[in-house]
Amino acid sequence: MSDITPYAARKERIDFGPYQAVVFGAPIHSWRAPRAVREWMRTLDGQGKKCAMFFTFGGFQVHPTHYSTRQILEEQNFSVVSSAEFLGVHTFNLGGWKAMKGRPDALDLEVAEEFARATYKRFTGEDDAVLGELEKTDHTEEALDAIETFRFNVLTQLPTRQGEACSLCMACEEICPTGAMQAEIGEADKGKCIGCLACVANCPENALKINDMSDSWAFKLELENTTEKGLKEKRSKIYL
Ligand code: SF4
Ligand code: SF4
Missing domain, CATH: 3.30.70.20 (Alpha-Beta Plaits)
Structure with a gap:
């Protein structure tokens, strides 16, 4: 697992060659993956590997995160097989907001397990489908x-x-x-x-x-x- 949160970690080139598949996880900031994540993804070479995406968010707007992140990953030569969004305490609760206290809860974790099982089947080829069509965005x-x-x-x-x-x-x-x-x-x-x-x-x-x-x-x-x-x-x- 690579934690690319620290600035220094995103400077190291990752060779995806030895890996069968990749899972990308990121929070949602203002309807998209964070700017730092988007910029880092645009430097990757997916080498045609399968990948899955998941996002964490504090309960507000999700669209078009899945669509726009998939676009970036496919442009970088990944094949996206699945995606998910998971609720969690909103970051701005640190400043007094009250969004999603106590999350993720047991039901959120069940969804995460289901996501892992379905994604694994797609990674191994037991299920050879890729991620279906996502809602497009009109936003520039x-x-x-x-x-x-x-x-x-x-x-x-x-x-x-x-x-x-x-x-x-x-x-x-x-x-x-x-x-x-x-x-x-x-x-x-x-x-x-x-x-x-x-x-x-x-x-x-x-x-x-x-x-x-x-x-x-x-x-x-x-x-x-x-x-x-x-x-x-x-x-x-x-x-x-
Ligand atoms: S809030 Fe600003 S200063 Fe703090 S870790 Fe995030 S980007 Fe860095
Ligand atoms: S502000 Fe907190 S995290 Fe930063 S150096 Fe001081 S104790 Fe460490």
């Missing part, structure tokens, strides 16, 4: 980029060290997918940060803070035309 890359700015607008204070708790362990800098976090000064570089909050979630001293986003929670629900109850009723899903 530019329109999707504009949607992505919502993420940055809500995050008005990027991860910043507050208080004296920091042990200078450097974990935040090492995990940062874009090289934005500067552990020694305790601040994220605004030009590079994609708001993934991996640094905040992984700080062992809980020393990194962002702005309080709780005021935007009701607006987000309204924007998505949903409620907390509606979100909770969502289920993880497989695409075959």
